[in-house]
Amino acid sequence: MSRLDINIRRLQAQRACLNLMAEQIRDLPGPVFELGLGNGRTYDHLRELLPDREIFVFDREVAAHPDCIPDPAHLFLGDFQETLPRAVDRFAGTVALIHADIGSANAARDALLASAVAGFLPVLLRPGGLVAADRNVAFAEALAVPLPAAVAPEVYFLYRQAAGIELPETGNARSGGIRAFRAP
Numbered sequence: 001m002s003r004l005d006i007n008i009r010r011l012q013a014q015r016a017c018l019n020l021m022a023e024q025i026r027d028l029p030g031p032v033f034e035l036g037l038g039n040g041r042t043y044d045h046l047r048e049l050l051p052d053r054e055i056f057v058f059d060r061e062v063a064a065h066p067d068c069i070p071d072p073a074h075l076f077l078g079d080f081q082e083t084l085p086r087a088v089d090r091f092a093g094t095v096a097l098i099h100a101d102i103g104s105a106n107a108a109r110d111a112l113l114a115s116a117v118a119g120f121l122p123v124l125l126r127p128g129g130l131v132a133a134d135r136n137v138a139f140a141e142a143l144a145v146p147l148p149a150a151v152a153p154e155v156y157f158l159y160r161q162a163a164g165i166e167l168p169e170t171g172n173a174r175s176g177g178i179r180a181f182r183a184p
């Protein structure tokens with residue numbers, strides 16, 4: 001499969017999965033997180049699918065189409081390892097959908113990043129909350145969600161949070177060992 005075909009397959013899978021996830025969170029309140037603004041393609045698609053949802057976007061830099069840049073109140077700028085703990089403090093147990101589009105051409109680096117990101121997902125998601133990802137970000141409480149028929153396995157990953165997890169009683173999730181959690 002040529003790089004062009006791989007890219008087309010990836011974009012088609014993204015669209016099909018985001019369409020499905022948007023449908024499935026219809027009755028699930030809470031904000032949506034977009035991890036990886038990039039040039040803003042999937043952020044733009046999500047806000048078109050979910051016009052009444054608050055969408056918070058995370059990236060280390062802003063390099064998106066000018067009309068696909070969130071306002072400062074909805075942008076967490078910086079490395080995920082620094083911004084996701086801040087998001088946990090504010091949104092723990094409330095997020096309806098997390099889209100993690102974090103991949104690059106470096107498979108080894110991506111696997112480490114996916115594992116680190118996976119540690120934040122269960123504490124951010126509300127019970128029944130959903131994850132769509134371009135890398136395997138499975139976590140202990142994750143149930144696999146069937147992919148749309150047109151999407152091949154391992155091209156995209158869909159999960160549902162089985163249940164809420166207990167948050168530290170201090171109220172500061174950052175000090176509660178969340179960083180230590182690693183995907184299986």
Ligand SMILES: C[S@@+](CC[C@H](N)C(=O)[O-])C[C@H]1O[C@@H](n2cnc3c(N)ncnc32)[C@H](O)[C@@H]1O
Binds near residue numbers: 081
């Ligand atoms: C595949 S691109 C996202 C593409 C985007 N969703 C789109 O549709 O245009 C991945 C993005 O993740 C960001 N990224 C990768 N590792 C990161 C990290 N550790 N912290 C913050 N952002 C990161 C990169 O800057 C890049 O913009």
